[in-house]
Amino acid sequence: LTKVVHQLGIAGYLETVRGKGGGLRLARPPAEIRVGDVVRCTEPDMALTPCFRPIDADCPIAPSCLLKSALHEARDAFLRVLDGYPLAELGKPAEALAPTEEALGPIERYGGYSNLPEALRVKGEILANIPDADLQSAEQCFLDAIHCARQQGALSWELRSTNSLAKLLLRRGQVESARRVLAPIHGRFAEGHGTIDLVTTRDLLVALGSPLSS
Secondary structure (H helix, E strand, O other): OHHHHHHHHHOOOEEEEOOOOOEEEEOOOHHHOEHHHHHHHHOOOOOOOHHHOHHHOOOOOHHHOOHHHHHHHHHHHHHHHHHOOEHHHOOOOHHHHHHHHHHHHHHHHHOOOOOHHHHHHHHHHHHHHOOOOOHHHHHHHHHHHHHHHHHHOOHHHHHHHHHHHHHHHHHOOOHHHHHHHHHHHHHOOOOOOOOHHHHHHHHHHHHOOOOOOO
């Protein structure tokens, strides 16, 4: 994985962010990155057989072999298809909205589903990431998820939904509001500080300049 990340960084597809809360992010808009180019970068020889590599191209039947030519043609066709897909078109959250709402309908009407907070949160994430994102409806989904989690006494679900809400608030530039929703729930956890959701909460608070209780 480290080698692949390094290759993609050199090629200008990824960039690293240093410090707490850092990591990796795209160095170009996803619409400008073609899947075929990424494959070429990470698999430069695309050697379907050993004879594709110059160092191994000493096969005694190479002059009369038709398979290599056919495989070359297949490889080129494969890459041409991938060249037609930018990263921006691979994730289409709008297509997930209808089935999510259909599944939530009877659950919200009749109840009895312990994972309802997470289902509401997922709907909010979809609404926040579709083209022409409906941020107000997304925020309401996160608030409903938090309320439902509290009713269930499901602290972990509440934490995850609060993280989603805080990220949305930050997206709107509401820094102080994000800090106010994150700090109280972070303080309610006495253990589990290595879990992904709690690490996310901590990193968000650190990025916001909030002191953390020991």
